[in-house]
Amino acid sequence: MSGPIIEAQDLRFTYTNAEGVTPIVLDGVSLDIEEGSFVAVLGHNGSGKSTLAKHLNAILLPTGGKVYVAGMDTADQQKLLSIRSTVGMVFQNPDNQIVANVVEEDVAFAPENLGVPSEEIRRRVDEALAMVGMSQYATHAPHLLSGGQKQRVAIAGVIAMRPRCVVLDEPTAMLDPIGRKEVLGTIARLNREYGTTVVLITHHMDEAAQADRLVVMSKGHVIADGPPRTVFQDVEGLKAVGLTVPETTQLLWQLRQAGCDVPLDALSDEECAQVLSDFLTA
Amino acid sequence: MALKDITLGQYFPGNTPIHRLDPRTKILLTLYYIVALFTAEFLLTYALMFLALASGIAISKVGAKTILRGMKPVVLIVVITALLNLFYTPGTPILSFWIFTLTVEGIWAAFFMTVRILMLITGTFLLTYTTSPILLTDGIESLLGPLKKVRVPVHELAMMMSIALRFIPTLIEETDKIMSAQKARGADFETGNLFQKARALVPLLVPLFISAFRRADELAVAMECRCYHGGEGRTRMRQLKYTRADWAVIVLGLLGCIAITVMGHFGL
Incomplete structure (x- = not known):
């Protein structure tokens, strides 16, 4: 891990909606994202997490404060293409991100836009499809694929740009459990095997628990930031902003409420079982 | 109503010489074909055009059945056009009743108009049946490329x-x-x-x-x-390339188109 790839400094964002009201969506968010890390951003609807995501590759520009991507100011129009090819973005609905009617043509879209030579595009497309495990579908029509497969094609379409960081804005929200598992597996591999920085925006606790670092947002503020097992220990704090905790933490927390002396930092099912068995045998 | 059955510009994947031609070649060829079809005048030229079309269909392995099925939606238009030509072409009358007059010229006109429309549709179908939509758009973009100079987007x-x-x-x-x-x-x-x-x-x-x-x-x-x-x-991942076969087809097609036009001019 070497230095932050994304730096947000006192980021503020407001806009005027149709009724003339000016809600403050982001209110002084400061956040450094280290290269190679896996960060989950957790928050309720309206917490500002998607707005934050859109600031990370200059889809939205801050109304106050600054965002730097690999040292480039996102407000700098000259650097727009380098910013967007450094930080790739995957959205909720795979149907609305796929441009072409053949899988490999779609994956080629971003490198084509960047003016990469043909043979190099071919290489990148094959590589990106292999990374998401979709090589055998290269010549298929996207509308015949399952939701999870489509979302993996969308991820391939982004990694074909060779971004150093990928931001995923609730990529599993429209998928069935199988599709969710496929996509989460792909994201984890992207981070561990290829060293890509991953920022996962989500409202699923168990997805957030997989990250190295967890940022919790509420009402435009960052209210907690740290390793998931530390953040989830503040059960009351999370409940106060309308979030739940993973089932394992919930169980241990309720036991503590009932007067049992169990630690709260067991996240996986195995860890939790171990903690319980230790407690019962002690 | 089964909406899923609706197909637009349906493509039949295959690997015949016609499928392998560059999409630009096929678009140009279709244009020659349409021009020739409208300059063709009489039996001989139509027979030649039909021969060209039939061999195209045979090589593409699309199958006569598929072609005929594609005709269904246009039957009504063809029938109406034929009837109008049949009764409203001035010339030597054969038969006359109420406001309708059947003429010799009318029969010929109706016959040729029907043949012309059917051959026109079959020819364009052959293009969309053998060229994937993405190649077709690539081909159109490349062929219209020169228009970028006059600010056509x-x-x-x-x-x-x-x-x-x-x-x-x-x-x-x-x-x-x-x-x-x-x-x-x-x-x-x-x-x-x-x-x-x-x-x-x-x-x-x-x-x-x-x-x-x-x-x-x-x-x-x-x-x-x-x-x-x-x-x-x-840049593009897949670049269109004219092969030797493409050039041969383009030149032959153009010569054929000119020949038909000349023959049509002499009333053949």
Whole structure:
């Protein structure tokens, strides 16, 4: 891990909606994202997490404060293409991100836009499809694929740009459990095997628990930031902003409420079982 | 109504010499063919054109049945055109009743008009049957390339075409979904006269339009995230290349087209 790839400094964002009201969506968010890390951003609807995501590759520009991507100011129009090819973005609905009617043509879209030579595009497309495990579908029509497969094609379409960081804005929200598992597996591999920085925006606790670092947002503020097992220990704090905790933490927390002396930092099912068995045998 | 059966410019994948031709060659050839068809005058030229078309179909292995099935939607137009030509061509009358007069010239005119329309449709079908939509748009973009110099937004038009093709299945699926949802709430799409049926479509079209706009908005953001900034400096993964066969076909096609025009001029 070497230095932050994304730096947000006192980021503020407001806009005027149709009724003339000016809600403050982001209110002084400061956040450094280290290269190679896996960060989950957790928050309720309206917490500002998607707005934050859109600031990370200059889809939205801050109304106050600054965002730097690999040292480039996102407000700098000259650097727009380098910013967007450094930080790739995957959205909720795979149907609305796929441009072409053949899988490999779609994956080629971003490198084509960047003016990469043909043979190099071919290489990148094959590589990106292999990374998401979709090589055998290269010549298929996207509308015949399952939701999870489509979302993996969308991820391939982004990694074909060779971004150093990928931001995923609730990529599993429209998928069935199988599709969710496929996509989460792909994201984890992207981070561990290829060293890509991953920022996962989500409202699923168990997805957030997989990250190295967890940022919790509420009402435009960052209210907690740290390793998931530390953040989830503040059960009351999370409940106060309308979030739940993973089932394992919930169980241990309720036991503590009932007067049992169990630690709260067991996240996986195995860890939790171990903690319980230790407690019962002690 | 099975919306999923609707196909537009249906493509039959294959690996025949016709499939392998560059899409630009096929588009040019189709244009020659249309020009020749309208300059052809009489039996000999039509026979030659028919021979060319038939050999094209045979090589492409599309099959006569598929071609005939494709004709169905245009039968009515062909029949009406034939009838109009049959009775409203001035000339030597053979038979006359009420306001209709059957003439020798009319019979010939109706015959040629029918042949012309059917051959025109078959020829263009052969193009779409043997060329994938994406290659077709690439071909059109490349052929119209010179127009960029006079500020025609060729790249943008081709992009719009390929996105439209990409979203046809998605929107059809969505239409099916909205229809089921509205039927579940008691909407009736099947009964009533033409006006009632048209009015019944309103609760279908309004949500469809709203969702299409929302999709367009999301797609635009996703395209920007993938560094789309118009056609400038854009490269392509698959590059179109004319092979020797393409050049041979282009030259032969042009010669054939000229020959037919000349023969037509001499009334053959």
